[in-house]
Amino acid sequence: MRLKPKEVTCECGHTSVIDRDTDWCTKCCNRIFYTEKGRRYGKINTFYMYVVAGGVICFLTYVFVELILTPTLKF
Ligand SMILES: [Zn+2]
Structure with missing residues (x-):
């Protein structure tokens, strides 16, 4: 969306x-x-992105532990 040029x-x-x-x-x-x-919106957006990234990392760690480490440890 184009806006009127403004000095910031x-x-x-x-x-x-x-x-x-x-x-x-x-x-x-x-x-x-x-x-x-x-x-302000940009700051909230950045915070939200960090939360989502953190959630994805936790989920991947969980999947890694469940699918790779748990079967490996059984042997
Ligand atoms: Zn600067």
């Missing part, structure tokens, strides 16, 4: 012009957001 100042102080909800700072490569709401 990054946490590092570098100002970038963005026309999307979110973009990367060209100086420090941090994420920058069009609005404050977008910034």
Whole structure:
């Protein structure tokens, strides 16, 4: 979704012009957001991604233990 180009100042102080909800700072490569709401949403989104990634890792560990280690230990 294209938005009206707007100047956004990054946490590092570098100002970038963005026309999307979110973009990367060209100086420090941090994420920058069009609005404050977008910034908060981005943080929740990042947290959610970590939770999902953690869940997947736990699940894979469980599957690994159940399917590979448990039969192996029986011998
Ligand atoms: Zn920056």
